[in-house]
Amino acid sequence: MAHPHLSAALFAISLAGTPSPTQLNSSAAASVTLTTSGGIAVITPLVLPSVQVSPGSSDTSFTTETPAAGTGSGSVSSNARLTVVRDNGEAVSVDVPQSFDVIRTGGGETLTVNTVTTGDLASNGDAMLVGGSAASVDIGGKLALASANHLVPGPYSGLLVVVVQYN
């Protein structure tokens, strides 16, 4: 026969040993990015690769992100990538120039870069944006280089101006 006091003690031990905690808490991050209702964000600039032109070689060219033969080692090129923010259904046109000039730093020599535009643009060529509220436009560069042109080595830079019109 169990002693009354012993039974009470065992019951108390059993309660103390209950494995589940009374309360569990855990926290998670909450985040949101707020932006203006219209605008253009430059995600990446247009970066042309370093190019080596060997004497006597034929024309060397590259297009968009992947440099073609004749580029220097270690250079990283990229398309210009723009994100255009607009309300859903808002008509927006994007005007990208066919070409633009880059000028040698410290000199006056110029090279002409032809643009290659892809992304969320209407297929009929009217430069109207398609896609959602954040349309993406990629602009690549293309130019032909030849050793016969007596190119002056050095860094070249220029300004690519893209006009986005909210109609």
Add this chain to the structure above:
Amino acid sequence: MNLRTLLAATAAAGAALALAGAANASQTVATPTAQASVTLVTPASLTVPHGLAFGTIALPSTTGTNTVSMASDSAATQATIGGTGSAFIVNSSGAGAAHFVLTATSGEHFTLASSLSAMSSGSNSLANAKALDPVVASGASNSSGTYTLTANKADIYVGGQFDVSDTTAVGTYTGTLTLTVTYD
């Protein structure tokens, strides 16, 4: 070990002592046995596979206020926008309610509560930021707000909401969403 088993073990120990006394007198050896038992339970834990993310929202361009909400739903992949302003969703990549995983022993009862701290970006804070009621997507049944685990794991989702207007500052706002599980 439950109460009944403990009492039985105590009685067995008492019998063993009595037998030992008899052994001293008669020089015989007894080897008593007693049953042993144990109940293993799942350690309770609460983990967070992912947080609450609203994505990128464009602010209203004119007067008016919008309430941006993310439902407490496993299937919610983008916020909803209500109100009189012209805010809209720019990007919903990675957006969704916070996901919590409660690991415990099937059959346990518990209640849930959620809270959201101020969502701030520098010195700016979002108006009326709050957590929505948690929703258990699987692993537990619900009876008037008291849940019972039907498995050793339950998936819980918690959404939230806040207000924006044309005077809200742009930026990335962050806060802390807390889920509290209280056992009955």
